[in-house]
Amino acid sequence: MDPILLSKLALWMITVAASTWLLTKRKINKKNRLIFLITGTLLFGFIYGQLSPLNPNPMAMVANLIMNLKGLPVPVPLQLSIVMLVVMVLLVVASNRSICGWGCQLGLMQDALYRMPSRKVNVSKQTTLWTRVLFLLGFIGLLFLKGLNILGLLNPFGVFQLSLTMISGIVILGIVAASVFFYRPWCRFLCPFGLIGLAAEQFSLYRPRIDEDKCINCMQCVKACPTGAMKDFYDENRFHNDCYACGACIEACKVNALDWTRPLKES
Numbered sequence: 211m212d213p214i215l216l217s218k219l220a221l222w223m224i225t226v227a228a229s230t231w232l233l234t235k236r237k238i239n240k241k242n243r244l245i246f247l248i249t250g251t252l253l254f255g256f257i258y259g260q261l262s263p264l265n266p267n268p269m270a271m272v273a274n275l276i277m278n279l280k281g282l283p284v285p286v287p288l289q290l291s292i293v294m295l296v297v298m299v300l301l302v303v304a305s306n307r308s309i310c311g312w313g314c315q316l317g318l319m320q321d322a323l324y325r326m327p328s329r330k331v332n333v334s335k336q337t338t339l340w341t342r343v344l345f346l347l348g349f350i351g352l353l354f355l356k357g358l359n360i361l362g363l364l365n366p367f368g369v370f371q372l373s374l375t376m377i378s379g380i381v382i383l384g385i386v387a388a389s390v391f392f393y394r395p396w397c398r399f400l401c402p403f404g405l406i407g408l409a410a411e412q413f414s415l416y417r418p419r420i421d422e423d424k425c426i427n428c429m430q431c432v433k434a435c436p437t438g439a440m441k442d443f444y445d446e447n448r449f450h451n452d453c454y455a456c457g458a459c460i461e462a463c464k465v466n467a468l469d470w471t472r473p474l475k476e477s
Contacts (some may be wrong), residue, residue, distance in 0.1 A: 214262035233470035238457030255315030259370035268403035306414035311454035323389035424467035434462035
């Protein structure tokens with residue numbers, strides 16, 4: 211197994227553990243979050259992209275697994291594809307989408323671009339859910355019926371290896387432009403792992419939890435959330451929107467009524 215690939219997987223796990231600890235200690239703010247977004251984009255994206263052609267990302271793990279099932283040649287064998295995807299899902303369950311929020315190079319880049327001044331636009335969780343469902347079904351259908359790998363054609367991750375086609379170049383330019391206005395457009399509208407992660411994060415151990423005794427219902431956490439997930443947590447909806455562990459809600463709470471923590475044990 212490629213030692214560069216192994217080192218990135220190990221660094222991902224360390225990053226998830228570190229980000230979870232920082233969130234539990236309320237140490238995340240706009241400044242250090244932006245520093246990490248830029249650093250993570252450079253390290254996980256461009257540096258690893260030049261170190262090895264096998265620069266893993268959550269989307270590729272889903273694509274590799276499906277292509278293996280189709281019997282197409284891929285650089286990662288079936289058994290390893292399964293193991294890597296399972297590890298990614300377990301990281302989601304351990305700490306609500308921290309792998310996407312703190313490890314995925316394309317997600318980090320989009321998140322950083324969203325910090326640019328502009329009028330922000332959000333969409334409903336039903337819209338982002340069903341666009342991903344339809345895209346994944348379209349990918350599987352075209353792959354098995356026509357042998358067409360649309361993820362390979364669109365692949366925006368090629369930017370980190372400085373290897374873009376005309377189509378993928380147009381896609382990454384569209385993502386860059388859209389990210390200024392929409393929070394993580396590729397992650398929330400198209401990414402297959404984004405769909406799997408959304409399902410898995412409904413069972414996450416660590417996530418934002420409200421101390422109702424301290425909460426003064428100021429709704430600042432809800433206003434700070436870029437996806438609308440905090441509104442779902444606040445309303446105790448059974449199915450919540452994408453939460454990328456950005457920490458904005460916790461920073462916005464001035465009465466320390468919000469924590470990144472596990473479920474409290476019943477007394």
